[in-house]
Amino acid sequence: PSVRCLGKERTLGMIKPDGVSGNYAEEIKRIIVEAGFSIVKERLTQLDKETASEFYEEHSLRSFFPDLVSYMTSGPVLVMVLEKRDAVTDWRGLIGPTDAQKAKISHPHSIRAFCGKDSQRNCVHGSDSRSSAEREIKFFFKDVVSDDIASQHDEL
Ligand code: RTP
Numbered sequence: 001p002s003v004r005c006l007g008k009e010r011t012l013g014m015i016k017p018d019g020v021s022g023n024y025a026e027e028i029k030r031i032i033v034e035a036g037f038s039i040v041k042e043r044l045t046q047l048d049k050e051t052a053s054e055f056y057e058e059h060s061l062r063s064f065f066p067d068l069v070s071y072m073t074s075g076p077v078l079v080m081v082l083e084k085r086d087a088v089t090d091w092r093g094l095i096g097p098t099d100a101q102k103a104k105i106s107h108p109h110s111i112r113a114f115c116g117k118d119s120q121r122n123c124v125h126g127s128d129s130r131s132s133a134e135r136e137i138k139f140f141f142k143d144v145v146s147d148d149i150a151s152q153h154d155e156l
C-alpha cells in the first residue's frame with residue numbers, strides 16, 4: 001500500500017470554454033503540476049444547457065444565470081480531479097478572484113489574471129468547499145457519459 005495519499009484532498013478543476021478555445025489548457029495544466037497538484041482524472045466534454053444549469057444550480061436565481069449557461073455551453077470544457085494536501089483552498093488560491101479584471105490587479109500571478117477576460121469569462125472553475133468538491137467530482141466522474149469527446153482516463 002502506498003503512503004502517497006496520506007493527508008491528500010481532492011477538488012474539481014475545470015478549464016471553461018474560453019480557456020479551451022483560447023488554447024490555454026496545456027499551459028494551465030503545467031501551472032497545476034508545478035503547484036504540486038496531481039491531475040488524477042481529466043475529461044473533455046461539451047456541456048448541454050441542462051447539465052450546465054444543474055452544475056451551477058446554486059446561481060439559478062441570479063440575473064447572470066442565463067448568460068452563465070450560454071457561456072458554459074459555448075464550447076468544450078476540460079474537467080479535472082486535482083489532488084494535493086489542502087487541494088480545495090490551494091486551487092481556489094491559484095485561480096484567483098472571480099472577476100478576471102480585478103485578478104489582474106490584485107492577484108497578477110493567478111490563472112484568471114493570466115487567461116481570464118472579465119467577471120464572467122474567467123477561464124477556470126474551482127470547487128469552493130470540500131462539500132462542493134465532493135458533489136462536483138461525483139457530478140462529472142461518477143459515470144462516463146456517451147457524449148464524451150475524449151475518453152475518461154485514470155493516471156493512478
Ligand atoms: P466558479 O464557481 O466558476 O469557480 O466561479 P466563482 O466561485 O469564482 O464565482 P461564482 O460566484 O460561483 O460564479 C460562478 C460563475 O458565474 C459567472 N459570473 N458572472 N456577470 C457576472 O456578474 C457574473 N458573476 C459570476 C462567472 O463565470 C463565475 O465564475
Ligand code: MG
Nearest residue numbers: 125126127128
Ligand atoms: Mg463558484
